[in-house]
Amino acid sequence: MNEHAVGLDPADLAVVWSRLIAISDQMWLTIRRTAFSPIISTALDFGCGLLAANGGQLAMGAVGMASFNLALPTLARDILRRYAGRIHPGDVFIGNDPWLCIGHLDDVAVITPVFDGERHVAFVATVAHQANIGGALSHRRVREVYEEGVFIPNTKLYARGERNDTMFDQLRANVRMPDLVLGDLEAMVGANEIGAGRLLALMREYHLADVEALAAELQGRSERAMREIIRALPDGTYRSEGLVDGLEAPVHIKVSLRVAGDEIFVDYPDAPPEFPYGGMNVTETYTVVNTHYLLECALAPHLPHNEGSIQPLHVTAPEGSVLACRFPASVGLRHTFTTRVSSIVLAAIAQVAPGRAMAGYGTIQVAEAFGRRPSGAFYSVGMIGGGGRGGSAGRDGIGGFIYTSGAASTPVEYFEQVAPILVTERQWQADSAGAGEFRGGMGQQVSLRRLPGHDLPVGIRFTPSRRQVGAPGLFGGSPGSLTDATWNGRPITPDSDLGRDGLATIHSDDDVFRYHVSSGGGFGDPRARAQDAVERDLRLGLVTPEGARRDYRE
Amino acid sequence: MFDVGPRALSVGIDIGGTFTDLVLLNGHGRMHVHKVLTTPDDPARGALAGLHELLERGGFEVRAVELLVHSTTLVTNSIIERTGAPTALLCTEGFRDVLEMRREQRYDLYDLFLIWPEPLVPRDLRLPIAERTTRDGTSLRAPDEAEVRTAVDLAVARGARSVAVSFLHSYANPQHEQTVGEIVRRGYPTLTVTLSSDVAPVMGEYERTSTTVADAYVAPVVRAYLARMQDELGRTGFCGQFFMMLSSGGAAAVATAIGQPIRLVESGPAAGAAAAALIGTLTGADPVLSFDMGGTTAKVCLIEGGSPAVVNEIEVARAHRLRRGSGLPLLVPSVELIEIGAGGGSIARVDVTGILRVGPESAGAQPGPACYGLGGREATVTDANLLLGYLDPSYFLGGELRLDSGAADAAIASLGARLGLTAERTAAAIHGVVNETMAEAARMHLIERNWDPRKVTLVAFGGAGPAHAASVARKLGIGRVLFPVGAGATSALGSLVAPLSFQHARSLPCRLSDTDWARVGDVLRELADRGRAALREANVSDNMIEIVREADMHIRGQVFEITVAVPDGPLGEQSAEEVRRAFGSIYRRLYSRHDPQADLEVVNWKVTARAPRRAVTLGGGTRGGEARKGERSMFSIEAGRFVTAAVYDRYRLAAGVSFGGPAIVEEREATVVIPSGGRVTVDQHLSLVLDLPGEPR
Secondary structure, eight states: OTTSTTSOOHHHHHHHHHHHHHHHHHHHHHHHHHOOSHHHHTTOOEEEEEEETTSOEEEEOSSSOHHHHHHHHHHHHHHHHHTTTOOOTTOEEEEOOTTTTTSSTTEEEEEEEEEETTEEEEEEEEEEEOSOOOSOSOGGGOOBGGGGSOOOOSEEEEETTEEOHHHHHHHHHHSSSHHHHHHHHHHHHHHHHHHHHHHHHHHHHTTOSOSHHHHHHHHHHHHHHHHHHHHTSOOEEEEEEEEEOOSSSOEEEEEEEEEETTEEEEEOTTOOBOOSSSSOOOOHHHHHHHHHHHHHHHHOTTSOOSTTTTTTEEEEOOTTBTTSOOTTBOOTTHHHHHHHHHHHHHHHHHHHOGGGOBOOOOOOEEEEEEEEOTTSOEEEEEEEEOBOOOOBTTBOOOSSBOOSSOOOOOOHHHHHHHSSEEEEEEEEOTTOSOOSSBOOOOOEEEEEEEOTTOOSOEEEEEOOSSSSSOOOOBTTOOOOOOOEEEETTEEOOTTSHHHHHSEEEEOSTTOOEEEEEOOOOOBSOGGGSOHHHHHHHHHTTSSOHHHHHHHHOO | OOOOOTTOEEEEEEEOSSEEEEEEEETTOOEEEEEEEOOTTOHHHHHHHHHHHHHHHHTOOGGGEEEEEEEESHHHHHHHTTOSOOEEEEEETTOTTHHHHTTOOOSOSSOTTOOOOOOSSOGGGEEEEOOEEOTTSOEEEOOOHHHHHHHHHHHHHTTOOEEEEEOTTTTTOOHHHHHHHHHHHHHOTTSEEEEHHHHOOOSOHHHHHHHHHHHHHHHHHHHHHHHHHHHHHHHHTOOSEEEEEOTTSOEEEHHHHHHSGGGGTTHHHHHHHHHHHHHHHHHTOOSEEEEEEOSSOEEEEEEETTEEOEESOEEESOSSTTOTTSSEEEOOOEEOOEEESOOTTEEEEEOTTSOEEEEEEEOTTTTOOGGGTSSOOSOBHHHHHHHTTSSOTTOBGGGTBOOOHHHHHHHHHHHHHHHTOOHHHHHHHHHHHHHHHHHHHHHHHHHHTTOOGGGOEEEEESSSHHHHHHHHHHHHTOOEEEEOSOGGGHHHHHHHHOOBEEEEEEEEEEEGGGOOHHHHHHHHHHHHHHHHHHHHTTTOOGGGOEEEEEEEEEETTOOOOEEEEOOSSOOOHHHHHHHHHHHHHHHHHHHSOOOTTOOEEEEEEEEEEEOOOOOOOOOOOOOOSOSEEEEEEEEETTTTEEEEEEEEEGGGOOTTOEEESSEEEEOSSOEEEEOTTOEEEEOTTSOEEEEOOSOOO
């Protein structure tokens, strides 16, 4: 029975592995139940995991945000380096270094070393998007990370069980809505405590003195499975490139994906230099975890993911480029950029694994309404909506697809409860989908007015994504529609408030702010689309007769 | 509600996907169980034939049946199999795609190709009406009769037989929907109409609309079915009361059920939980975790204070059976059941990482586990249980199905070879892994209600539950397990003890500090009147009706709602403090902390009208004779090897008998495994009470 390095046979390993994932999920559930901010409880923008004492990943939750989990080992190793010989029972670490963590200050990690008596045996860790981290109100104009909020290098939040009041006071003084933020941090600390207790109980039950060998065993198994998947792919270098929205104009992104034996090398050659402002720069850590996530989605969605499964994946981008920016570049909106870049990566993957090919997708779009009630109280609420998924072999895209974020959309009735707004339309826009043999998912159309009888101004914050370049089509499919907006029927110009700062104000009940959220790209030649599929879309009003003539008949 | 006299009979009928279970109970608590195959083409036929057989076998007269309670999968199946009526949706102009947009949340983070179920109403039957109500119920634009008629004409021309109406903010003011409902009822008497403000007047347009169309979709089918059941029963001479089991765990008159057929959606599983609640109450155990493990899934449900946890929303027709968020949401008060992909038919396999996995794929009944000998080749949980000695090959389903031990051994040995394990170790591992899955899911459920598993009593039933319960309990640190009699027909029994009750809810979102109590009072009165009306349809007199008022609340910013009691009597400013205190005490219990200054919001107001629970006893004698019928070798998880276990005949275990493990107790539909160190006592209701030793983990 003890022929395996850890002293556990495959039968025990099955139970132990599933328990480790369950412990991570229990931590996740604990945070979800006890956190205060909607970005955690509703948008689910957080993740949890377990690590060995050397920082090696033991397990990540089945439910948490994948990119968060993938970044945890980097953070744990930084703690080991920085605090060598100074890690004690009762310590809890906090950190949000975007170059170590996951790319912007908003994502804060709380990491608790686990002790069996005086012996450091593991880490339990959580990362969560905070309700606020301070800094400028609009990310659009910031030049450096200094303007984006509080930067926390890995620091002790608790030392030997003693609360670091200075840290808490600093945070309280520097973030908006400090009660939410501090409450959520406490929820994370509490979840770690639960995870640590259960991990120790598991170690006792299976007589494990440490979990390094176990981590190596589990990682080894995921790694071997991943290598097997890659080995089945044809060797070669696969390239894709295209324009994606930049600051004022689109930028060119190239992806080179090389399959060599059982390894994959992804590079972003000639990636454009850092943006001088606007928060769309991406740290190398985040480029790497985001690329890992895309590869796992496309090639191995059902593999147990951990640090092992990413060993055969090597991701690089030129230092100083927008995809491997240097300190102190602004990084607050890094996800809006990677979301668009991801379509180019998927297009490269499509060549390696045509069965998993999908045209580009429209992106998540938020329109925020804010202002003051007659009582003077401040309100703010985001109308979240997804773009269309791209078409794929044998299947049209679906509309309202939020990717790579795991967020949910906002119900109109909820939005209107919070903001004095009348949403007069939210539905698919006919003819918006990228045409193809299998068309993209529909783009949605949203119109906002002020609620009659509410005489105060209402602010709108809107930064369009995919306004310059639509989701790419694939194999002859057309690109998806552009995200776009009009104010009282007129397009938004670059020199208007909305065009420049992403801010506007509704002053009159006659003002109408109308926007479109980008659709998915088409897959395959539109002329090859089945006649009955075109007729069905006509019958359902998803394409108009003119649209059908234009897109589907020569 | 009335109690059935000693000579009077009550009958529970549960129509499931494969079997129809029937339970007959006399006033002394003597239970007769019958099981027949479901007749999917006409479920009433099988049920009525089964009823006839059950009565005949016991020598009973149909006239002596004073109460018949029925649960059925008809509603769920109609939605899953898309056999409901073609339905049109009249919606607010500008919001035609609410059903397709859903909440846009992906239910699988890695699956790029995930799919959603098709909406029940296709886009060409989703017809916009120019109308608008605002968040506070103000009408900005009333619907125009001519436009409504044009839309309905179009719907009829496109084949619609049922019409759903769901307008924005109709929970705040139902006027526009009622106007349209009147126009349709008056002008199109053959159409069925469902208004969202009737079926689910709560905030959130997607979930409310989804519920409304589902109700409209199943209404014609359910009405036809229940009319036929009533006719046929009347023809046999049945003259008792006929009630339907609801998803909420309560029962209602057929007339009430017909008014909102979507409430029947999860009636079978709700009845199972009601039975577990009864067993817990009879034994004095609280809280109780109901553990129902069948062929493809296991279901767990927490029961506190004798009542199963009820949630406001459930999901049906999932694109991925076990993925929350992949189905159609229904705002139907429902017993909160956690479904786990673990059952007797769950298939064991080696995954890509070389690790043993069990489920969620199931061999089902066809081809079934390898040991059924029906062509199944893959090793399943049942095969493992057979090899481990938990099942007797010659006494499965009372001997009706002879199990093929050779086939089970072969399937497990071949799986073991790939893992480098012996067949015996592999079988033990399959048993262990499936128990781990169930224990962790149960743990999550308990955590959500903030219960320490060690304080909970497990009630185990279903075909496979009793063989796994002790091991699951051990993993959770649960010290006591109850095994009720008739494990195979528990849902049918549960429907007999479900109280008559009906809940109505309505959204009236407001901050607690800013509540218009006069308006709340009006709403609560209206909801209570509707509840009383429903109970009157079941012949409950007004003085027997209990009214329970509640509010779904949360701290501003948090999404998890807590249901809090609203005080009886007139409401006013002072009520806010009472409600705040009630919220605080529940919040503290659930989350172990609370800020008394927290900014509280009420989302929904709810009123349940209910009749007193029926008093039921179980027991009433056993077959005489020696209960111990032999012994056999069974694998002991504690010892890690095979040990000799005594085998008992469940039907000969009289109240007061006590024995220790390792032991096996056999009944027709299930086998109870008692581990080494466990101690069993048979209580007066003939439940086996198992106490597990040792320090709980």
